[in-house]
Amino acid sequence: MDEVKVIEIKKSVFEDNDKDADALRKELKTKGVFLLNLMSAPGSGKTTTLIQTLNRIKDKLRVAVMEADIDSDVDAVKIVEATGVPSIQLHTGGMCHLDAEMTRQGLDNVALKEVDLVVLENVGNLVCPAEFDTGAVRNAMILSVPEGDDKPLKYPLMFTVCDLVLINKTDVMPYFDFDLERCKSYIHQRNPKAQVIPICAKTGEGVDAFVQWLLTEVDAWKNN
Amino acid sequence: MDEVKVIEIKKSVFEDNDKDADALRKELKTKGVFLLNLMSAPGSGKTTTLIQTLNRIKDKLRVAVMEADIDSDVDAVKIVEATGVPSIQLHTGGMCHLDAEMTRQGLDNVALKEVDLVVLENVGNLVCPAEFDTGAVRNAMILSVPEGDDKPLKYPLMFTVCDLVLINKTDVMPYFDFDLERCKSYIHQRNPKAQVIPICAKTGEGVDAFVQWLLTEVDAWKNN
Numbered sequence: 001m002d003e004v005k006v007i008e009i010k011k012s013v014f015e016d017n018d019k020d021a022d023a024l025r026k027e028l029k030t031k032g033v034f035l036l037n038l039m040s041a042p043g044s045g046k047t048t049t050l051i052q053t054l055n056r057i058k059d060k061l062r063v064a065v066m067e068a069d070i071d072s073d074v075d076a077v078k079i080v081e082a083t084g085v086p087s088i089q090l091h092t093g094g095m096c097h098l099d100a101e102m103t104r105q106g107l108d109n110v111a112l113k114e115v116d117l118v119v120l121e122n123v124g125n126l127v128c129p130a131e132f133d134t135g136a137v138r139n140a141m142i143l144s145v146p147e148g149d150d151k152p153l154k155y156p157l158m159f160t161v162c163d164l165v166l167i168n169k170t171d172v173m174p175y176f177d178f179d180l181e182r183c184k185s186y187i188h189q190r191n192p193k194a195q196v197i198p199i200c201a202k203t204g205e206g207v208d209a210f211v212q213w214l215l216t217e218v219d220a221w222k223n224n
Numbered sequence: 225m226d227e228v229k230v231i232e233i234k235k236s237v238f239e240d241n242d243k244d245a246d247a248l249r250k251e252l253k254t255k256g257v258f259l260l261n262l263m264s265a266p267g268s269g270k271t272t273t274l275i276q277t278l279n280r281i282k283d284k285l286r287v288a289v290m291e292a293d294i295d296s297d298v299d300a301v302k303i304v305e306a307t308g309v310p311s312i313q314l315h316t317g318g319m320c321h322l323d324a325e326m327t328r329q330g331l332d333n334v335a336l337k338e339v340d341l342v343v344l345e346n347v348g349n350l351v352c353p354a355e356f357d358t359g360a361v362r363n364a365m366i367l368s369v370p371e372g373d374d375k376p377l378k379y380p381l382m383f384t385v386c387d388l389v390l391i392n393k394t395d396v397m398p399y400f401d402f403d404l405e406r407c408k409s410y411i412h413q414r415n416p417k418a419q420v421i422p423i424c425a426k427t428g429e430g431v432d433a434f435v436q437w438l439l440t441e442v443d444a445w446k447n448n
């Protein structure tokens with residue numbers, strides 16, 4: 001295994017993040033690269049979900065991963081070891097989110113001509129990452145069952161900006177007071193168009209539906 | 225039940241947060257009020273832990289609660305209904321943390337002469353709240369078992385600034401790959417002085433130890 005590349009991300013100097021994000025999306029469109037921004041609270045299972053997903057999709061698409069973290073390299077190492085998919089670690093230096101320019105700094109280290117899909121695993125945080133358009137084509141988030149079904153009420157913007165909500169850790173549903181239908185209705189209060197897919201990243205249950213969503217989205221982006 | 229008071233917190237205009245936090249602590253010392261800043265990721269069980277704690281401590285100390293949230297009033301209503309302890313809701317207007325001046329705006333609405341202990345439930349976030357001294361006498365955080373035992377590696381500052389780490393949801397330990405001793409060793413790598421108390425807020429197990437810690441700390445603050 002190659003050593004995982006670690007990039008120290010610098011704070012953006014650009015003030016107009018939305019403009020920069022749109023420019024990045026246009027560039028990705030020209031290059032035929034789909035960027036997925038994956039967000040969640042700490043410990044919701046982003047990395048485990050990614051491992052299950054990458055192992056199902058890596059023969060169908062050329063994929064790369066960018067793992068954003070404040071400090072550690074734990075996630076990028078895990079991804080490479082478990083899937084063989086090239087992964088780089090983005091250190092945010094204490095910062096709580098990524099914006100478009102920071103995302104671009106990461107992408108500068110990805111061989112974009114050789115990939116169809118880049119997954120950006122954002123910093124574990126339900127607040128700040130929702131406020132900054134990274135330039136991704138789609139936003140997805142993971143809400144895990146132990147966090148509770150009321151989270152769309154408490155972190156409204158995150159649920160508003162996401163095209164897809166994965167409900168993870170469905171295997172422990174019997175041990176928590178989590179009502180899937182209630183949660184879906186809270187999500188749709190925030191964002192009527194959000195798709196919701198229940199998964200269990202530990203066992204792989206439901207991950208195929210996420211893979212199918214990704215394949216459809218990537219195909220539409222590259223061919224329309 | 226009185227209606228829960230909702231305070232819309234404004235962004236601080238003061239630049240020197242540390243100075244302001246120290247001033248707030250001095251003022252609280254003069255008034256004999258202990259302020260606890262309670263932090264965690266979304267869904268770790270801050271509110272449930274508080275309910276268990278308040279019901280055990282409210283006959284021993286005069287307590288008030290400030291619930292910080294981006295938008296909703298869910299938590300303050302829950303606290304008042306379940307404990308009868310006066311609680312106010314602080315709306316941060318999308319902001320991801322509280323600083324000392326924002327905390328002071330909340331305290332302006334608490335009858336400080338009538339309380340020994342104020343608990344500030346910070347915004348659910350393991351990143352930003354750790355960066356701002358609120359003026360609290362002690363910082364505590366909750367890490368819940370489903371989040372994983374590696375969180376001290378990934379959110380180092382949060383664990384560095386906390387005097388106490390409550391490990392919550394111990395009842396579901398059998399269903400997760402969570403090693404309590406490994407977690408403690410990660411915590412102590414970040415902060416050798418941090419105390420660690422395992423609890424189950426759902427059943428109340430371990431909460432007495434947290435109450436004892438609080439009583440000791442409040443007594444020391446008021447009498448030394």
